[in-house]
Amino acid sequence: MTPRVVFPNKVLPYxxxxxxxxxxxxxxxxxAGQAFYQSMLRQDPFGLRTRFVWFANFRKVLADPAYLNSxxxxxxxxxxxxxxxxxxxxxxxxxxxxxxxxxxxxxTLLIWPYAVAPxxxxxxxxxxxxxxxxxxxxMLRSFGIAWDPLLNGTHAMxxxxxxxxxxxxxxxxLFFVAGLQAVPKTLIEAAAMDGAGETKRFWTIVFPLxxxxxxxxxxxxxxxxxxxTFGIVHAxxxxxxxxxxxxxxxxxxNDGFVNLILGDSAAQSVILMIIxxxxxxxxxxxxxxxxxxx
Amino acid sequence: xxxFGFAAGVAATFTLLSTAxxxxxxxxxxxxxxxxxxxxxxxxxxxxxxxxxxxxxxVPVFKGTYPETLNAGxxxxxxxxxxxxxxxxDVGTGVMMAAEGAIKPAADVLTSAGMTFDKSQYLPGxxxxxxxPDGTMLSFPYNSSSPILYYNKDIFQKAGLDVGSPxxxxxxxxxxxxxxxxxxxxxxxxxxxWLTWIHLENFAAxxxxxxxxxxxxxxxxDVELKINAPIFVNxxxxxxxxxxxxxxxxxxxxxxxxxxxxxGECGIMTxxxxxxxxxxxxxMNYGIGQLPYDSDAKGAPQNTTPGGASLWVFAxxxxxxxxxxxxxxxxxxKTDVQEYLHQKxxxxxxxxxxxxxxxxxxxxxxxxxxxxxxxxxTGKAPTDNSKGVRLPNLPQVRDIQNEEFEKxxxxxxxxxxxxDNAVTRGNAAIKEALGN
Numbered sequence: 001m002t003p004r005v006v007f008p009n010k011v012l013p014y015x016x017x018x019x020x021x022x023x024x025x026x027x028x029x030x031x032a033g034q035a036f037y038q039s040m041l042r043q044d045p046f047g048l049r050t051r052f053v054w055f056a057n058f059r060k061v062l063a064d065p066a067y068l069n070s071x072x073x074x075x076x077x078x079x080x081x082x083x084x085x086x087x088x089x090x091x092x093x094x095x096x097x098x099x100x101x102x103x104x105x106x107x108t109l110l111i112w113p114y115a116v117a118p119x120x121x122x123x124x125x126x127x128x129x130x131x132x133x134x135x136x137x138x139m140l141r142s143f144g145i146a147w148d149p150l151l152n153g154t155h156a157m158x159x160x161x162x163x164x165x166x167x168x169x170x171x172x173x174l175f176f177v178a179g180l181q182a183v184p185k186t187l188i189e190a191a192a193m194d195g196a197g198e199t200k201r202f203w204t205i206v207f208p209l210x211x212x213x214x215x216x217x218x219x220x221x222x223x224x225x226x227x228x229t230f231g232i233v234h235a236x237x238x239x240x241x242x243x244x245x246x247x248x249x250x251x252x253x254n255d256g257f258v259n260l261i262l263g264d265s266a267a268q269s270v271i272l273m274i275i276x277x278x279x280x281x282x283x284x285x286x287x288x289x290x291x292x293x294x
Numbered sequence: 295x296x297x298f299g300f301a302a303g304v305a306a307t308f309t310l311l312s313t314a315x316x317x318x319x320x321x322x323x324x325x326x327x328x329x330x331x332x333x334x335x336x337x338x339x340x341x342x343x344x345x346x347x348x349x350x351x352x353v354p355v356f357k358g359t360y361p362e363t364l365n366a367g368x369x370x371x372x373x374x375x376x377x378x379x380x381x382x383x384d385v386g387t388g389v390m391m392a393a394e395g396a397i398k399p400a401a402d403v404l405t406s407a408g409m410t411f412d413k414s415q416y417l418p419g420x421x422x423x424x425x426x427p428d429g430t431m432l433s434f435p436y437n438s439s440s441p442i443l444y445y446n447k448d449i450f451q452k453a454g455l456d457v458g459s460p461x462x463x464x465x466x467x468x469x470x471x472x473x474x475x476x477x478x479x480x481x482x483x484x485x486x487x488w489l490t491w492i493h494l495e496n497f498a499a500x501x502x503x504x505x506x507x508x509x510x511x512x513x514x515x516d517v518e519l520k521i522n523a524p525i526f527v528n529x530x531x532x533x534x535x536x537x538x539x540x541x542x543x544x545x546x547x548x549x550x551x552x553x554x555x556x557x558g559e560c561g562i563m564t565x566x567x568x569x570x571x572x573x574x575x576x577x578m579n580y581g582i583g584q585l586p587y588d589s590d591a592k593g594a595p596q597n598t599t600p601g602g603a604s605l606w607v608f609a610x611x612x613x614x615x616x617x618x619x620x621x622x623x624x625x626x627x628k629t630d631v632q633e634y635l636h637q638k639x640x641x642x643x644x645x646x647x648x649x650x651x652x653x654x655x656x657x658x659x660x661x662x663x664x665x666x667x668x669x670x671x672t673g674k675a676p677t678d679n680s681k682g683v684r685l686p687n688l689p690q691v692r693d694i695q696n697e698e699f700e701k702x703x704x705x706x707x708x709x710x711x712x713x714d715n716a717v718t719r720g721n722a723a724i725k726e727a728l729g730n
Contacts, residue, residue: 042729044392044393045393046372046393046396047372048394132554132557150546150700151700151704152704153704238547240547240696240697241697241704242697242698242700242701257361258689258690258693259689259690259693260368260389261726
């Protein structure tokens with residue numbers, strides 16, 4: 001057990017926490033409360049006519065096929081982004097560990113993309129894969145692939161996942177490199193002496209010992225894919241073609257700020273809030289127990 | 295404590311100074327969405343207006359894209375911080391009109407400032423679009439545009455087509471596009487920006503067929519879309535068929551297709567007249583034609599409907615501010631100001647006098663095709679089908695149409711299915727929006 005810190009003063013602790021509490025109240029509870037209230041209203045954009053409708057907006061949103069489609073899109077997008085970003089980062093981290101000369105340079109270069117803003121990352125990939133002017137699109141076409149993210153939903157999704165995952169690889173890479181350095185060299189050397197090959201050593205020793213890092217990154221990546229990718233979706237596909245890449249967050253924006261249906265949009269953000277809270281709770285309560293913290 | 299006293303003193307001085315200046319001139323705020331050359335036009339007009347009198351100071355503020363500007367205005371109104379004037383794009387017109395208590399009609403602003411508003415001085419097609427069914431002008435038209443046909447003369451030559459005669463009907467467009475593709479003169483024959491605005495809203499007006507009931511929503515009430523009529527289905531099926539082998543190439547929901555045309559990938563494009571600047575800048579050997587019409591339509595070509603944006607005045611401002619706004623609108627209507635706006639930005643002039651003055655100056659002889667959008671819009675007196683379209687939620691309805699088109703062009707559904715779905719979903723969305 002960690003020793004408990006006891007404050008002799010009864011007021012001081014609250015005073016010290018007060019600024020943090022104030023910020024949380026103003027920037028989290030207040031807007032969350034507003035969203036909750038707005039989600040039960042039907043209102044024109046200017047707020048001239050307002051009706052209180054209880055949970056009608058929620059019923060409407062949940063019965064909307066477009067919303068169910070958006071859930072599906074979000075699940076596919078988040079899983080694909082998290083898996084791709086983590087696998088590539090792990091591979092790069094393991095490889096970068098093996099480099100003898102210029103290790104620092106490789107690492108710096110691999111961390112670089114993390115500093116790129118989501119919208120800019122989106123634009124970059126959009127240019128590379130632009131059917132008319134993109135260099136990568138040109139290569140794909142010369143391989144005989146009819147690359148058309150403007151009309152083909154699968155292509156659009158691939159483009160989106162690439163852009164979102166690319167940006168997150170650096171972050172994951174950083175944590176995996178740190179995690180790899182924490183793996184005791186003695187264990188690996190002992191296994192090598194026992195005749196275990198490189199692949200065997202990785203899967204039986206390194207990978208299990210990386211589990212805490214992997215778990216942490218899984219949470220971070222899922223949250224990233226769910227909530228931090230608005231800029232990328234906005235820049236790359238705008239939710240199209242059709243509704244093939246309209247994620248939940250993008251739909252909140254689209255319904256609220258483009259279509260000006262504030263009640264629906266607020267109801268959707270309340271649902272998103274519930275999803276985040278329950279996801280976090282489930283992950284830390286159940287999944288965490290199975291992870292071996294070495 | 296000493297430094298606090300000093301700071302307070304400075305603050306008080308500033309406050310005094312700013313009130314003092316407020317007594318002298320009334321500030322009029324104008325939120326707009328113009329970029330590039332068009333933003334320079336806004337700044338120049340504002341500067342000239344401020345120099346022309348000493349009672350008011352017009353302060354233009356750039357607020358982002360059209361939707362961003364509209365959202366900023368709505369948010370500001372809700373917070374009690376609305377500007378005096380806001381520029382709202384054509385699609386947002388219905389949104390503003392539904393907000394009756396939040397805006398003051400432009401006609402009222404002018405008349406209550408003691409000015410007479412003579413409607414006959416303005417281009418009827420444009421003023422009609424921004425008026426209530428009873429004829430009250432609600433917003434002041436600032437920048438109006440109309441869709442026209444652009445073609446690449448070099449590609450036409452290579453394909454063995456007549457460089458001097460652009461296609462007049464859609465069937466001719468399809469034929470020319472096929473020839474361009476088959477001859478290898480370009481990778482694609484035809485592309486278009488804004489499918490919803492050009493191929494539905496203007497297609498309906500130009501061919502004199504209803505886009506929706508209730509005069510396309512202008513008469514108010516329960517509006518139902520009519521875009522799954524046979525003439526639309528045939529038109530879109532032709533597009534879908536041409537898309538299969540790449541004779542027609544889709545660019546995106548807004549003006550993205552312009553890039554394809556500028557890159558020389560397609561030989562023909564339909565786009566807003568406001569897009570002319572970029573084409574001129576690219577140095578392409580281009581030609582301009584009228585918007586094509588459907589040869590099966592009886593009254594075609596009728597007239598096109600205005601796109602672009604207009605200036606709205608928010609409610610609950612002081613009389614002084616309204617007087618300033620009225621003075622600005624009067625200034626904006628002056629012939630030389632309109633002439634400058636039209637020739638510099640490529641948007642249409644709002645007054646007949648400015649159009650005639652531009653004509654007399656020989657501008658259209660030197661800049662062939664610049665008159666086309668005006669002739670299209672003013673050629674015939676508008677019918678119930680061609681005054682424009684209006685819905686309280688047009689952005690949403692356009693989104694629905696775009697989604698269905700994209701599925702159709704990807705080969706997942708026929709034109710009939712796409713338009714039927716667009717009508718069903720669109721009607722449901724309209725009903726929902728009217729129920730607010």
